[in-house]
Structure formats: C-alpha cells, structure tokens
C-alpha cells in the first residue's frame with residue numbers, strides 16, 4: 001500500500017500494520033528534514049469548550065471568544081456568535097452544518113449557560129452529520145480506531161462522554177427532531193454510534209490553537225495514522241492565516257530529522273518535557289497503550305537524567321548516588337541508587353513527583369518572582385537530579401528573569417544565566433534534535449543566552465574599564481550564533497500564534513544586536 005503527496009511527489013510513505021501498533025506509516029524512501037510527508041484539509045473540525053465557559057464561549061461560526069452573558073445569539077438556534085454577519089454561521093463546514101439540529105431545542109435559559117451550551121458536543125454532532133452530507137468523509141472517519149473495547153460503561157471516559165455529550169445531544173436535540181428532519185440529516189443515530197464517535201475523536205483528533213485563544217479539535221483522513229514516539233521525527237503545522245477560506249486548517253506534516261527508508265514515521269502525542277512515568281501514564285489513560293520507545297526504555301532518557309532523583313539514603317543519610325528506575329517499562333519497578341543499596345518503589349516516587357509538580361505549577365501560575373522560584377529550586381534540588389524536569393521548568397522561568405530585572409543584573413547572575421541556558425539547551429537538543437516539539441523552549445533558551453552574552457560584553461571589567469573590541473568579539477560571535485539558532489528553531493512556528501509573537505520579539509532583538517555590532521565596528 002502506498003500514497004503520493006497531494007502535489008504529486010514521489011511516494012513518501014507506506015501504510016503498514018502490526019498487532020502492537022495497528023496501522024502506522026513507514027518511509028518509502030530516505031526522507032530529508034524539511035520534506036513534506038502529508039498535507040491535507042480536515043475531514044471535520046469543531047470548537048472545544050473554553051477554559052472558563054461562564055465568562056467566554058467560542059462563536060459557533062468562527063470560534064472567536066465572545067462574552068457568555070452579553071454576547072449576541074444566532075437568530076435561529078440561539079447559540080452564541082460574534083455577530084450576525086459572521087460568515088461561519090451559514091458555512092456548511094462551520095455552524096451551517098448544525099444550526100438546524102441545534103434549533104430543535106426551543107426553550108432558552110439565561111442562567112447556567114455553560115451547562116446549556118456545550119461546545120464540546122458540536123464536533124461529535126458534526127461528525128455524525130457527515131453520514132448524509134458527505135458519505136465519502138463519513139466512510140473515512142468511521143474507519144478510525146475508537147478503542148470502544150476499553151471505553152465501557154463505568155470507565156471514566158465513557159461516563160464523561162455519556163453525560164456531557166451523548167445524553168446531551170440525544171435529549172436536547174436529536175430526540176426533539178421531527179422524523180422527517182431526522183431522516184434528512186442522519187442515516188443512523190444512536191447512543192452507541194455517538195459513543196463510538198467520541199472514542200474516535202479522543203483517539204485521533206488533533207488540537208488546533210487559534211490566534212485569539214480558542215481551540216478546535218480536527219480529524220484528518222491520513223495524518224491520524226501516525227504512531228506516537230517520545231522521539232518524534234516529524235512536526236505538523238496548521239494553516240491558520242490563509243486568505244483562501246477553503247484552505248483553512250490545512251495540516252502540513254514535515255520531516256525534522258533524517259528518516260531512513262523503512263523506518264517508522266512518528267509524531268508525539270504527549271509532552272516532551274515530562275518524565276517517562278508521566279508520559280507513559282498519560283498515553284495509557286488517553287490513548288490506551290504503553291509506550292516502549294527508545295526514550296521510554298532508557299532509564300536515563302537518552303542520557304538526560306530528566307527523571308532522576310538524588311539518593312534517598314538510609315539511617316546514615318544519603319550518598320551522592322542517583323536513583324533511576326530499574327526497568328522503566330515496568331510500572332512496579334524499584335528505583336535503585338547507583339552507589340548504595342537503597343531502593344525506593346515506583347508508587348512512592350510517583351507520589352513525590354506529582355506533589356512537587358503541583359508546587360512548581362502553583363508558583364508558575366502566580367507568576368513566581370525570582371526569589372520564589374529560587375527558593376523552590378533550592379528545596380527541590382535536595383531531592384532531584386539537576387536535570388530533573390521539574391527543575392528544568394523552574395530554571396526555564398528563572399533565565400527569563402535573570403538579566404531582565406534591575407536587581408538581577410550582576411556579573412555573577414549573568415554567568416549563572418549563561419550556565420543554566422547552556423545546560424537546558426543540551427537537554428532540549430538531546431530530547432528533540434529536530435525541534436518537533438520543543439522549538440519554543442529552544443528559541444527562548446537561545447534568545448536568553450544571546451542576551452546574557454550581550455550584557456556581558458557591555459559590562460565593565462573588574463578595574464572599571466570597558467572591554468576592548470578584541471575582548472567582546474568572541475562574546476558577540478557566540479551571541480550571533482545563538483540568536484540565529486533561536487530564529488531558525490521557530491521557522492515552522494511562524495504560522496502559529498505564540499511562535500509568531502516570539503519570532504517578532506527575537507527579530508527585534510536581532511535588529512538591536514546588529515545595530516550594536518555596527519556601533520562597536522564589529523563585523524559579525
């Protein structure tokens with residue numbers, strides 16, 4: 001089996017099947033970074049509920065956030081919209097598809113709006129509507145894996161889907177349709193079918209973040225076949241800004257590191273900066289498989305020690321060894337110290353790590369100051385290897401404050417900032433050499449390293465005199481390499497909101513850097 005690119009290129013991948021992975025893609029020839037593997041439009045997409053639906057909800061036509069209590073309403077179905085002129089209201093790919101069905105609910109309540117308007121239910125509804133509106137798309141969609149073998153009544157995901165989507169759609173809309181309307185829109189619509197669709201969405205949908213903060217879920221006819229690896233070799237971007245409306249949400253999947261013919265083509269379903277236990281748990285809970293990739297199988301996570309802990313010690317106290325899981329693919333594994341005989345069980349480690357994770361999250365959520373972050377770093381460093389992912393996260397926040405606040409500008413702090421940036425860059429590059437998932441982290445690190453080197457070049461020497469041109473040239477050379485790397489790591493993120501904003505900030509820094517070099521008559 002094989003496929004060609006949409007633009008008629010030579011065959012890029014083959015679809016294969018195994019007991020363990022189901023269907024997956026392998027390279028049909030050697031693939032180089034930058035090559036496009038897949039580019040396609042979504043079969044169907046729909047909004048996700050907003051973070052605080054009591055405050056804002058997505059417009060049903062264009063998904064722009066609108067105020068829940070004062071926003072306008074679609075004149076037919078009463079669902080929130082940005083304005084009566086929103087083109088998505090009648091567009092059959094957007095609200096035009098579902099407005100008739102949503103209109104079946106006659107009464108309108110003005111309290112408890114978040115219960116009344118459940119935006120998460122719109123994508124399942126749009127999916128089931130494809131049966132009649134686009135049978136070809138429906139055929140592709142219903143072939144996708146739903147994992148209904150695990151989603152049985154009583155399981156968390158089944159019960160959640162049952163209450164918030166299936167019963168909601170059936171009771172409020174589908175059962176209220178007249179028979180003629182039901183026939184017009186659906187070949188079949190049952191509780192079971194809606195559950196299968198919820199399973200298909202949870203297993204296969206990709207999340208699209210829109211510039212104004214709302215999010216969509218979308219299903220793609222070929223991209224969904226990609227398997228997961230914690231060392232992905234591809235990156236995907238979504239077309240968000242195309243002037244051609246028919247191109248909206250096109251996905252483009254590109255190779256990021258060389259892929260040899262016959263090797264698997266993979267994406268990452270989890271977070272690259274979580275440790276192995278957290279990633280594997282997340283994949284089991286949401287995608288129903290236990291990852292056995294090279295990174296998950298390696299106790300050191302490719303030599304990064306991202307999950308390693310310092311020796312817990314016995315009665316005599318800890319030694320200077322580190323704890324790593326004896327078998328990271330075994331959920332019951334012990335964590336043995338590398339130097340003494342102390343062992344700790346996995347559940348104890350997991351409990352500690354999740355408590356620490358909450359602390360890190362809390363401090364970051366409240367926009368932690370340097371001293372708060374430093375205190376936490378100091379406390380957690382007693383237990384964690386310096387490269388542990390919780391410490392990575394704290395340090396990544398700190399380097400964006402060091403050298404940017406008046407009380408944190410000393411040469412000592414700038415040296416520290418440089419050291420941390422270099423350490424974190426080494427971890428980031430090992431985990432994600434192709435910038436598939438960590439491009440923004442990498443860009444921030446290189447940008448901050450550039451800025452620290454620049455500050456250092458401007459700082460007076462210990463005798464109070466300014467540095468000579470010969471003394472600043474090596475610093476500026478290194479700063480130039482860093483800022484260029486920061487920009488390159490974002491080359492595929494410019495279409496995306498946060499990537500775009502960061503790119504603009506770094507471009508501005510580069511202009512200032514070039515100006516400074518000119519003033520100093522340094523040719524970089």
Ligand SMILES: C[S@@+](CC[C@H](N)C(=O)[O-])C[C@H]1O[C@@H](n2cnc3c(N)ncnc32)[C@H](O)[C@@H]1O
Pocket residue numbers: 020021022023024144145203204224225226227228229287288289290291292
């Ligand atoms: C988006 S689908 C991928 C396509 C799927 N293999 C198929 O045949 O339809 C995700 C599902 O594929 C399987 N899968 C993906 N990556 C895997 C991996 N690394 N190991 C085991 N199963 C995997 C899991 O069943 C997962 O829930």
